[in-house]
Amino acid sequence: MSTFLLSVLQAVLLVLFAPIAAGFVATCKARLQNRRGAGVLQPWRNLRKLFAKEVVLAEHASWIFRSAPYIVFTATVMAASCVPAVLVDTPLSLTADVIALVALLALGRFFLALAGMDIGTAFGGMGASREMTFSALAEPAMLMSVFVLSLGAQSTNLTTMIHYTLATSFALQPSLAFALAAMLMIAIAENGRIPIDNPTTHLELTMIHEAMILEYSGRHLALMEWAAMVKLTLFATLIVDLFMPWGMATEISAGAIALGLSLWIGKLILLLLALALVETGLAKMRLFQVPEYLSGAFVLAFLGLLAHYMLEIGA
Amino acid sequence: MLRMLKQIIRVGSLSETLAPSDQVEQLGEKLRESVRKRFAGSLTIRAVDAGSCNGCELEIHATNNAYYDIERFGVHFTASPRFADMLLVTGPVSINMRRALEMTYEAMPEPRLVVAMGDCAIDCGVFGRDNYAIAGAVRDIIPVDVQIHGCPPTPSDIIQGILAAVESR
Numbered sequence: 001m002s003t004f005l006l007s008v009l010q011a012v013l014l015v016l017f018a019p020i021a022a023g024f025v026a027t028c029k030a031r032l033q034n035r036r037g038a039g040v041l042q043p044w045r046n047l048r049k050l051f052a053k054e055v056v057l058a059e060h061a062s063w064i065f066r067s068a069p070y071i072v073f074t075a076t077v078m079a080a081s082c083v084p085a086v087l088v089d090t091p092l093s094l095t096a097d098v099i100a101l102v103a104l105l106a107l108g109r110f111f112l113a114l115a116g117m118d119i120g121t122a123f124g125g126m127g128a129s130r131e132m133t134f135s136a137l138a139e140p141a142m143l144m145s146v147f148v149l150s151l152g153a154q155s156t157n158l159t160t161m162i163h164y165t166l167a168t169s170f171a172l173q174p175s176l177a178f179a180l181a182a183m184l185m186i187a188i189a190e191n192g193r194i195p196i197d198n199p200t201t202h203l204e205l206t207m208i209h210e211a212m213i214l215e216y217s218g219r220h221l222a223l224m225e226w227a228a229m230v231k232l233t234l235f236a237t238l239i240v241d242l243f244m245p246w247g248m249a250t251e252i253s254a255g256a257i258a259l260g261l262s263l264w265i266g267k268l269i270l271l272l273l274a275l276a277l278v279e280t281g282l283a284k285m286r287l288f289q290v291p292e293y294l295s296g297a298f299v300l301a302f303l304g305l306l307a308h309y310m311l312e313i314g315a
Numbered sequence: 316m317l318r319m320l321k322q323i324i325r326v327g328s329l330s331e332t333l334a335p336s337d338q339v340e341q342l343g344e345k346l347r348e349s350v351r352k353r354f355a356g357s358l359t360i361r362a363v364d365a366g367s368c369n370g371c372e373l374e375i376h377a378t379n380n381a382y383y384d385i386e387r388f389g390v391h392f393t394a395s396p397r398f399a400d401m402l403l404v405t406g407p408v409s410i411n412m413r414r415a416l417e418m419t420y421e422a423m424p425e426p427r428l429v430v431a432m433g434d435c436a437i438d439c440g441v442f443g444r445d446n447y448a449i450a451g452a453v454r455d456i457i458p459v460d461v462q463i464h465g466c467p468p469t470p471s472d473i474i475q476g477i478l479a480a481v482e483s484r
Contacts, residue, residue: 030384030386030387033381034381035381035384035386035387036384036387037384037386037387038386038387038389038391039387042356042357042389045355045356045357045389046357046359048355048356048357049354049355049356049357049400052355053400053424053425053426054424054425054426055424056397056422056423056424201394202392202393202394203394204394207394210394214394214395214397215395215397216397216398217397217398217424218424221397221398
């Protein structure tokens with residue numbers, strides 16, 4: 001029972017922490033531009049204001065447009081609840097593995113794209129078509145990169161995979177390096193970050209994610225933005241889980257949980273700092289180069305798979 | 316020559332001491348405080364160019380630069396009127412932009428504020444009211460809460476105007 005309670009707490013923590021993580025990236029970027037920035041709590045303030053605002057609906061909005069924010073948010077929160085952040089063993093993560101995680105994210109994206117097209121504005125349809133094009137390329141690459149680790153652990157279940165990584169002694173495996181590189185590229189693409197998409201852009205013609213939610217307001221917009229922030233934290237946590245799970249709590253004791261929590265936050269800060277550096281250093285890519293970028297990620301993941309077979313099996 | 320020199324000595328220096336350099340900081344702190352009270356610490360602005368010469372847009376851009384950094388006071392600009400709390404209109408309203416401006420205003424959720432920025436937005440400025448391409452000043456088209464004078468207004472003026480608009484509610 002206490003394990004169940006802790007796993008629920010862990011998911012709640014991830015969801016509540018997500019806006020702070022997004023604020024942290026924004027603040028780091030502001031500092032790198034020699035500005036002071038709005039502070040790490042600004043996304044929380046934005047959400048609080050949006051929840052209090054009126055909702056304006058377009059005349060042609062159907063039930064899809066009205067229900068999409070709730071579906072997208074629920075799917076993302078469910079996906080977040082199967083990713084272990086602090087505790088490795090959780091009842092929720094035992095039922096859902098990485099394929100279910102990818103499917104939940106795909107469900108959210110499906111309704112996001114439908115909502116983008118529902119109103120019938122030019123930008124919504126354009127954003128939906130771009131999102132679908134890129135996700136069709138990003139999803140196989142993401143699965144392929146996870147499968148590199150699954151081969152060793154003989155499972156696609158996150159908890160089993162983390163246990164396997166924790167049990168094996170640390171060794172520099174070329175297959176993991178390839179899988180990590182692919183996963184980082186996919187995480188940037190899936191979260192609509194530079195060089196794929198610019199989350200702070202005001203130019204509708206260059207938008208991907210933002211173009212689909214341009215028509216939302218009030219609490220609908222708040223849920224959509226919150227879901228996007230949860231997704232960013234989810235991907236960072238997934239990368240931590242798969243490639244650097246050291247220090248995660250395997251048993252329930254105050255010391256183990258405190259260590260797991262502080263290490264999780266520390267690793268997250270490092271990853272988000274790296275994201276801020278990448279976003280400051282790179283320019284946005286041309287739209288037609290994105291498929292090449294994503295196929296590059298797929299090839300890297302595939303190389304990881306090959307490297308696993310050639311170098312690590314039987315070694 | 317001597318008379319002139321005498322006058323110069325008598326009058327002395329006429330240069331006024333410059334305003335304290337933390338003027339922006341003080342304005343900004345006030346702005347942050349009222350945004351916190353009235354908009355939960357987050358004010359979203361949609362800027363609409365209804366026919367301006369882009370002088371005002373340059374000054375709006377300047378509020379986002381490293382010196383003014385209006386974002387640190389909880390104010391940010393957005394791409395969609397549906398996200399916005401405040402409409403910042405520049406320029407006289409041209410006939411072709413009239414409908415677009417009305418639609419932008421209608422698309423905004425309550426509570427909403429409108430700020431007309433620059434002399435053109437207030438009374439058509441150098442373009443003139445009897446211009447064949449101009450539908451009128453901003454207040455002829457949509458209700459305006461606060462006007463910011465200047466051609467173009469400085470970033471400090473803009474911050475002051477935004478502050479006045481936030482406090483008007």
